[in-house]
Amino acid sequence: APAPPPAQHLFSDPAEIEALRGNLLAWYDRCKRDLPWRTLAATEPDADRRAYAVWVSEIMLQQTQVATVIDYYNRWMQKWPTLQALAQASLEEVNELWAGLGYYSRGKRLQEAARKVVSELAGRMPRTAEDLQKLLPGVGRYTAGAIASISYGQATGVVDGNVIRVLCRLRCIGADSSSPAVIDRLWDMANALVDRSRPGDFNQALMELGATVCVPKAPLCRECPVKQHCQARRRKLFGKPAPVPDVEDCGVGGCPLCPPATEPWDSSLGVTNFPRKAAKKQPRVARTATCVLERRGCHGAPEYLIVQRPSSGLLAGLWEFPSLPLAQGLQEEKQREALADHLQDWTGQPVAAGGLRFVGEVVHIFSHIHQTYLVYSLPLDGDVTLDPALSPSRWVTEEEFHASAVSTAMKKVL
Ligand code: SF4
Numbered sequence: 001a002p003a004p005p006p007a008q009h010l011f012s013d014p015a016e017i018e019a020l021r022g023n024l025l026a027w028y029d030r031c032k033r034d035l036p037w038r039t040l041a042a043t044e045p046d047a048d049r050r051a052y053a054v055w056v057s058e059i060m061l062q063q064t065q066v067a068t069v070i071d072y073y074n075r076w077m078q079k080w081p082t083l084q085a086l087a088q089a090s091l092e093e094v095n096e097l098w099a100g101l102g103y104y105s106r107g108k109r110l111q112e113a114a115r116k117v118v119s120e121l122a123g124r125m126p127r128t129a130e131d132l133q134k135l136l137p138g139v140g141r142y143t144a145g146a147i148a149s150i151s152y153g154q155a156t157g158v159v160d161g162n163v164i165r166v167l168c169r170l171r172c173i174g175a176d177s178s179s180p181a182v183i184d185r186l187w188d189m190a191n192a193l194v195d196r197s198r199p200g201d202f203n204q205a206l207m208e209l210g211a212t213v214c215v216p217k218a219p220l221c222r223e224c225p226v227k228q229h230c231q232a233r234r235r236k237l238f239g240k241p242a243p244v245p246d247v248e249d250c251g252v253g254g255c256p257l258c259p260p261a262t263e264p265w266d267s268s269l270g271v272t273n274f275p276r277k278a279a280k281k282q283p284r285v286a287r288t289a290t291c292v293l294e295r296r297g298c299h300g301a302p303e304y305l306i307v308q309r310p311s312s313g314l315l316a317g318l319w320e321f322p323s324l325p326l327a328q329g330l331q332e333e334k335q336r337e338a339l340a341d342h343l344q345d346w347t348g349q350p351v352a353a354g355g356l357r358f359v360g361e362v363v364h365i366f367s368h369i370h371q372t373y374l375v376y377s378l379p380l381d382g383d384v385t386l387d388p389a390l391s392p393s394r395w396v397t398e399e400e401f402h403a404s405a406v407s408t409a410m411k412k413v414l
Helices: 014-031 036-043 047-061 066-079 083-087 091-098 105-120 129-135 141-152 161-170 180-193 199-212 231-238 332-347 398-403 408-413
Strands: 284-296 302-308 323-325 357-365 369-379 393-396
Touching: 014 180, 014 199, 036 047, 036 066, 047 066, 047 083, 047 105, 047 141, 066 091, 083 105, 091 105, 129 141, 141 199, 161 180, 161 199, 161 231, 180 199, 284 332, 302 332, 302 398, 323 332, 332 369, 357 408, 369 408, 393 398
Parallel strands: 284 369
Antiparallel strands: 284 302, 284 323, 302 393, 357 369
């Protein structure tokens, strides 16, 4: 078995754990933000309905800011107030509501999971973190812990980006916070710290602390309710962590949880020495030619052709202007020709490459792709008969375009 980590990285004193729980919960009761899913979770008597609300909010909050999520969450809950209602929705409706929120597979999997609960689990949500993670597609360890603790009162911890930051600072953990060794240790710590009588509130409090006080760049340490338990702050103020019996075992270089010897404590950074992450992988660079085909609609207003993407892969099932991924280093003239050929497939009539007007470039960053759209436009005279044998396509007004399941990137293109 691996040796236990040095004491400065642990919470081993029961009195300290109790004090930390009390301070954190008292602060949360006083200062927590008013959020619609919290209100519902606190007032809804039915545990499965609470779980559904927490689940929807947690999936939306992955990779997305709270301020953006609120409106989407409210519209979602209005349209599908229960799991049963969501199970009956179509993917098209889900994509339309999700449009602009990004990471579209989240909405799709949420709906698939709702269908599974209704059809295979007799409409009853699994009630423990273990079962939630095992049985529901798209529900990972974090989301399972959040649903189980907030909705069903299971005393289980959660570890998300905010919790990672808070715990790494509280215990001076400076090894790569995305490494499995550190993540495992943080889960152990979260499970040990979680308050047994108010696990959901405790978990939300820890995340809230990371979101509003222990923020990445300029944490508000003076206002922090757990500052007396914080080793990073102690180190900043006094130049060293709290004296613990075997702290001498924990030196730069010899400890699996300390910062690497090559990047020791930097006093100009203070508590923001923690957490640390290995350098991010550079996103893949991609270029796509896209064309806004425009015609005059029956009332003279412009209409645009949009086509549907395949039902799996990036932006699955979303609508876009006809687009063609380009090979690296393809010359402008060749791009234009390739795009003209591609458009011909959609319109069923010859498209002259010279008729395409280059409008400009739109850059959009997906999580792992740095995408540049080369935007062309092509006004069409007369009607175009769309081939029903191809993927679905349709003409839309500007208003209809914005109400369709289109990505933010395509809105930028328009
Ligand atoms: Fe974060 Fe500062 Fe609080 Fe420590 S004292 S947990 S660094 S806000």
